[in-house]
Amino acid sequence: MTTFRRFRPDDVNKFSKCNLDPLTETYELSFYLQYYAKWPSLFQVCEDSEGNIVGYIMGKVESSPDAYKFSEHYLPWHAHITALTVAPEARRQGIGKILVEQLEAAADVHNAWFMDLFVRSSNAKAIAFYKELGYSVFRVVKDYYGEHATDPDKDSEDAFDMRKSMKRDTKGEHVRDDGEKHEVHPEDVW
Structure with missing residues (x-):
């Protein structure tokens, strides 16, 4: 049996089952x-x-600073999945899906246009998972994981910026079907 609840500061001492995943x-x-x-x-x-802790999701709501308002890369008010992880022994039980759905419900409460996330372009399982939940690639961020690498010995890797419209985006203005054809550089991503 599992329980879903808000994070508490002492939970960081219980993350090891999740954070050992490469x-x-x-x-x-x-x-x-x-x-x-x-x-x-x-x-x-x-x-x-x-x-x-066998799974967690970290999210936020934000928009680009006003200085970016006239940039083609400006992001309006949206929700973002910063981290989602489920411990290996707890996978395939719907935990990740429930965590994402909870964050999507919160995004709608916050009147976000869309939810987005970044995922390694080689992480086929995560990409398939998000596509099953209705996310699509909005753009490819070239060498994102070279720019943000935690291990300097690893080669750089592209990220997919994946998105899903929230209730506010009734016309689907903040998603696209051909996102893999749209490439940007890390400095273009706020």
């Missing part, structure tokens, strides 16, 4: 606490019956 980014303590302080309702965990 595709999960592990951040400094201050990063987790920043999300807890700024967007507490958008940071959810899934806890097993023994109190272990």
Whole structure:
């Protein structure tokens, strides 16, 4: 049995089952606490019956600064999945789907135009997962994971910026079907 609830600061001591996954980014303590302080309702965990965190999602709502308003890369008010991970032994049970759906519901409450995320272009399982949930590639960010690499020995890798319209985007203005043909550089992404 699992329980879904808001993140609490002491949960970072229970992340090891999730953060040992090689595709999960592990951040400094201050990063987790920043999300807890700024967007507490958008940071959810899934806890097993023994109190272990077996999944979590970190999200935020934001827009590009006004200085970018006239840029072709300007992002209007939207929600963003910063991190989503499920421990290997808890996968294929719908935990990731529930966490994403909870964040999408919060995005609608916050009147976001869309939800977006970045995923490694080689992470076929994650891409298929998000596509099943209605996300599509909006653009390719060239060498994103060279720019943001946590391991300097790894080669750079492109990211897919994937999006899904929220209720506010009734005309689908913030998604596209041919996103893999639209390439940008990391400095173009706010």
